[in-house]
Amino acid sequence: MNKVHPHPHLARSKSLLSIVIPFFNERAMLPLLLERLLPVVSNLEMSWELVFVDDGSDDGSAEFLIDTIRREKRIRLVRLSRNFGKEAALTAGLEHARGEGVLIMDADLQDPPELVPDMVARWREGVDVVLMQRRSRRGEGWFKRFSAYMFYRLLNRACRSPIPVDTGDFRLMSRRAVNALLSLNERNRYMKGLFAWVGMPTVVVPYDREPRAAGTTKWDFLGLLGLALEGLTSFSAAPLRWATATGLIAATLGAVFGLWIVVKATILGDITSGYPSLVAIITFLGGIQLLGIGIVGEYVGKTYVESKQRPIYLTRDIIENTAVAGSSQRTRREELQYVELG
Structure with missing residues (x-):
């Protein structure tokens, strides 16, 4: 041979x-x-x-x-x-x-x-x-x-x-x-x-x-989903911008909601109980944070693979x-x- x-x-x-x-x-x-x-x-x-x-x-x-x-x-x-x-x-x-x-x-x-x-x-x-x-x-x-x-x-x-x-x-x-x-x-x-x-x-x-x-x-389905994610992250930084935009929107909504609670408590005299709503908000924001970390991790992982220069x-x-x-x-x-x- x-x-x-x-x-x-x-x-x-x-x-x-x-x-x-x-x-x-x-x-x-x-x-x-x-x-x-x-x-x-x-x-x-x-x-x-x-x-x-x-x-x-x-x-x-x-x-x-x-x-x-x-x-x-x-x-x-x-x-x-x-x-x-x-x-x-x-x-x-x-x-x-x-x-x-x-x-x-x-x-x-x-x-x-x-x-x-x-x-x-x-x-x-x-x-x-x-x-x-x-x-x-x-x-x-x-x-x-x-x-x-x-x-x-x-x-x-x-x-x-x-x-x-x-x-x-x-x-x-x-x-x-x-x-x-x-x-x-x-x-x-x-x-x-x-x-x-x-x-x-x-x-x-x-x-x-x-x-x-x-x-x-x-x-x-999972294979096609992975291929789609590969395509998006290989040729565009748009997912990073989308994560940034989502975080900005979530932060804005959180600020508006917090201001509304203050107004209700100080001016209208409405004492907010809201444990369920608080848990829902924390869960929502935690999900957004994990999503953003995952998107960043996808790009970091690609950089890691490229740096090893394997065939x-x-x-x-x-x-x-x-x-x-x-x-x-x-x-x-x-x-x-x-x-x-x-």
């Missing part, structure tokens, strides 16, 4: 399209994805490669892809040492993509592979980013659609760099845009915000998002088929190259 650090030295190809697909426990989805994706990319008038990034799966997804790689040389599998999260897996895929164009899509088939040729055609017109915007979100409940709608608009109100609404990771980027993105070394990576921050000439293409074809989503991810190995057409028959094991982390 060769022990190298592969991605800083990858040879780039101007005629190659890299399709990056991060996944976690998608064994049921991968055969369906390849069944639809391979015929589409095979008809492209350019070379292509599929770069799968296994984010610590334990359901046999990697084993299925390894068996597929034995038959298809244009598929490469990057296995991370554990589950680092989708943003880290996506970064790993971008770093290991060799193409002049890099297309990102999910493994759940909600991003239709049949749109890839149209994306390539728009990219060849000279833009750096072909951004796919969701026109509809079939297969998702009303609450998820509503919360996503509100989140994107709240995020844009808070951020200085506008983030296109109703978009995900489904996009095609030029090598120039990818290199600009990879130059950002921060550890707290909210990729949708980083895509927008980089900028570059962009064309937005609306599409209808399909329901998941098989398996179950890995994003529950965004660690690679377990990279698996690709190195068989050469016309060569003598070799064992399956010999045709696969396992590039391990040195």
Whole structure:
């Protein structure tokens, strides 16, 4: 086995399209994805490669892809040492993509592979980013659609760099845009915000998002809430200002209420009993204080993580088929190259 650090030295190809697909426990989805994706990319008038990034799966997804790689040389599998999260897996895929164009899509088939040729055609017109915007979100409940709608608009109100609404990771980027993105070394990576921050000439293409074809989503409510908080605190200091404004409003209301009690007691002769109201006010103000401390703590925590300068991810190995057409028959094991982390 060769022990190298592969991605800083990858040879780039101007005629190659890299399709990056991060996944976690998608064994049921991968055969369906390849069944639809391979015929589409095979008809492209350019070379292509599929770069799968296994984010610590334990359901046999990697084993299925390894068996597929034995038959298809244009598929490469990057296995991370554990589950680092989708943003880290996506970064790993971008770093290991060799193409002049890099297309990102999910493994759940909600991003239709049949749109890839149209994306390539728009990219060849000279833009750096072909951004796919969701026109509809079939297969998702009303609450998820509503919360996503509100989140994107709240995020844009808070951020200085506008983030296109109703978009995900489904996009095609030029090598120039990818290199600009990879130059950002921060550890707290909210990729949708980083895509927008980089900028570059962009064309937005609306599409209808399909329901998941098989398996179950890995994003529950708490996971989406955490992602939303990550996005807000990574690209804006607005939550700190909101906490300050809330404290100011609470202090003003408290002063007015205190003045009213004094007036009632001294002028009107009304002796205030008010233990329940006192407890309610203290609880309310305590909640505001804890909320403010929590928001400040979120920013302090991000600074702490950045200061340690740990890698965004660690690679377990990279698996690709190195068989050469016309060569003598070799064992399956010999045709696969396992590039391990040195």
